[in-house]
Amino acid sequence: MIVNILKTLPWYFIGIAVLGVPAILLIGSLFAPLDVESFISPDWVSNAFMDSVTILEDGQDITMATTDFYFMFAWLNVNLLIVTIIFSLSWSIGSHFLNINEPGKAKFFGISWVIVSAIFVGLLIIVNFIILSWGDTFPAAQDITTESQTTMIILTVIYYSLMYWISVILGTARQARSAVLFANKLPARNFL
Numbered sequence: 322m323i324v325n326i327l328k329t330l331p332w333y334f335i336g337i338a339v340l341g342v343p344a345i346l347l348i349g350s351l352f353a354p355l356d357v358e359s360f361i362s363p364d365w366v367s368n369a370f371m372d373s374v375t376i377l378e379d380g381q382d383i384t385m386a387t388t389d390f391y392f393m394f395a396w397l398n399v400n401l402l403i404v405t406i407i408f409s410l411s412w413s414i415g416s417h418f419l420n421i422n423e424p425g426k427a428k429f430f431g432i433s434w435v436i437v438s439a440i441f442v443g444l445l446i447i448v449n450f451i452i453l454s455w456g457d458t459f460p461a462a463q464d465i466t467t468e469s470q471t472t473m474i475i476l477t478v479i480y481y482s483l484m485y486w487i488s489v490i491l492g493t494a495r496q497a498r499s500a501v502l503f504a505n506k507l508p509a510r511n512f513l
Contacts, residue, residue, distance in 0.1 A: 326417050333413045333492025337406065340484035344402050351395035355388055366390060370469040371461075381464075389461035396459070397452045397477065404448060405481045405488075408441040413492030438485070445481055449474040 366387055376386045412434070419430050453462050453470050465473070 326414055329413060329417075329492050333410065333488050336488035336491035337409060337484065339487055340480065341402065341406075344398055344480075344484070348395050348398050348402070351391045351398070355384060355391070370466070370473065371464045372466045376464050386461065386464050389459065390464065393452065393459035393461040394473075397449065397473075400448050400452065401445060401477055401481045404441070404444055405485050408437065408444075409485045409488040409492070412437055412489050416493045434489075438482075441485060442478060442482055445478045446474065449477060 371386060371390060373383060376383060416430070416434075419433060452459060453465065453473065
């Protein structure tokens with residue numbers, strides 16, 4: 322069992338790196354000061370996500386509000402990345418312990434994966450709501466419009482769900498008789 326886990330872990334790390342590395346680069350650029358040249362324009366952020374009129378009416382500086390937004394969005398992505406890694410790695414390792422080698426057990430495998438995935442997506446949404454609207458930790462949350470908040474929630478849930486899906490497909494128990502999401506039909510199965 323341990324040998325099979327060790328065989329699939331490199332594939333898991335390849336799968337998580339596909340979208341994990343861009344997320345880490347984004348987080349790094351969000352933590353950088355605004356005067357550092359970045360691929361994210363502060364003007365674009367304030368125009369796309371922030372309510373500039375309300376910020377100016379409150380007497381706030383747009384640059385400070387954008388800096389606060391970057392800080393909040395960076396921590397949002399850090400939390401979402403942690404949740405994604407924990408869930409995907411847990412499933413990739415845990416899938417080896419499901420007894421699906423007997424006929425009729427593949428449904429149990431699929432149902433378990435659907436339940437874990439639904440809990441994962443629900444947790445992503447909860448983390449988004451905690452940081453973007455329910456919590457008082459980040460003052461920049463009050464500067465976001467409702468439409469922007471919805472857009473951010475949808476985009477982050479799609480991105481991190483896709484990261485989860487790719488890593489689970491590559492890192493799940495492919496040597497089993499029937500694995501989740503066609504993972505046993507991947508060309509990489511021949512190398513295991």
